[in-house]
Amino acid sequence: MEPHIYTGDERRGWVEVVCGSMFSGKTEELLRRLKRARIARQKVALFKPALDTRYHESDVVSHDATAMPSEVVHSAEPMLLLAGDADVVGIDEAQFFGVELVDVVEGLAREGRRVIVAGLDQDYLGRPFEPVPQLMAVAEHVTKLHAVCVRCGAPANHSQRIVAGGGRVLVGEAEAYEPRCRRCFKAEAVVATPVAPLAPPAPPPDPEATEPSASARASDPTLAL
Ligand SMILES: Nc1ncnc2c1ncn2[C@@H]1O[C@H](COP(=O)(O)OP(=O)(O)O)[C@@H](O)[C@H]1O
Ligand SMILES: Cc1cn([C@H]2C[C@H](O)[C@@H](COP(=O)(O)O)O2)c(=O)[nH]c1=O
Numbered sequence: 067m068e069p070h071i072y073t074g075d076e077r078r079g080w081v082e083v084v085c086g087s088m089f090s091g092k093t094e095e096l097l098r099r100l101k102r103a104r105i106a107r108q109k110v111a112l113f114k115p116a117l118d119t120r121y122h123e124s125d126v127v128s129h130d131a132t133a134m135p136s137e138v139v140h141s142a143e144p145m146l147l148l149a150g151d152a153d154v155v156g157i158d159e160a161q162f163f164g165v166e167l168v169d170v171v172e173g174l175a176r177e178g179r180r181v182i183v184a185g186l187d188q189d190y191l192g193r194p195f196e197p198v199p200q201l202m203a204v205a206e207h208v209t210k211l212h213a214v215c216v217r218c219g220a221p222a223n224h225s226q227r228i229v230a231g232g233g234r235v236l237v238g239e240a241e242a243y244e245p246r247c248r249r250c251f252k253a254e255a256v257v258a259t260p261v262a263p264l265a266p267p268a269p270p271p272d273p274e275a276t277e278p279s280a281s282a283r284a285s286d287p288t289l290a291l
């Protein structure tokens with residue numbers, strides 16, 4: 067068989083992954099790239115999983131209310147057909163699709179499309195959140211974004227769950243999750259009450275007390291655990 071020589075004028079597909087913690091700007095970045103593709107008169111298809119109905123039934127909406135209409139899918143496979151003749155395919159909330167998303171994304175790219183996938187790289191315990199790590203491995207381009215840690219203001223790499231219960235998947239917003247840096251993230255703890263953003267440091271502990279005082283428990287909800 068003759069070797070394939072790249073001539074530069076053929077349609078070539080590739081995969082871009084945009085990952086990071088909650089509130090890091092993944093959806094905004096995905097929508098920014100898709101808007102630019104539209105300005106370049108490319109055909110764009112955008113998908114989101116049926117599980118994510120937080121802000122709107124079908125639009126993809128960022129925490130800052132940037133929005134774009136999308137097609138809601140219950141699994142990854144239908145995207146292969148629904149993408150139609152789109153040059154660029156965007157997929158948000160990749161962590162809600164199973165590992166079958168990897169084959170679908172690779173299939174779309176093999177057909178010559180630019181595929182942009184946004185999703186959480188870690189779950190609320192700091193574990194790799196499949197299928198995003200697998201997608202990062204096969205992608206041509208990976209962008210990792212950071213939110214601002216609500217405790218100290220450092221770049222946040224983690225999504226701290228602040229409500230009890232739920233399994234790995236628990237759809238939610240600021241009422242259920244806080245972006246936190248490595249130092250402020252507590253993998254096992256579920257903090258019952260969210261603290262005010264960037265609260266001043268708690269007063270020094272009472273040396274007389276053997277148990278945390280009621281006021282200390284009130285100002286630091288982790289002591290209530
Ligand atoms: N702690 C925070 N750090 C950074 N952005 C935040 C924070 N809290 C709220 N935001 C808002 O969230 C927006 C990013 O939203 P979005 O793109 O939906 O993030 P993601 O998809 O990564 O969850 C920011 O532009 C900002 O307005
Ligand atoms: C960490 C973590 C998050 N989720 C959910 C919570 C939200 O519904 C989405 C993430 O949305 P965003 O666009 O990145 O803000 O995922 C979850 O189900 N499990 C988790 O461990």
Ligand SMILES: [Zn+2]
Pocket residue numbers: 215216217218219220246247248249250251
């Ligand atoms: Zn911090």
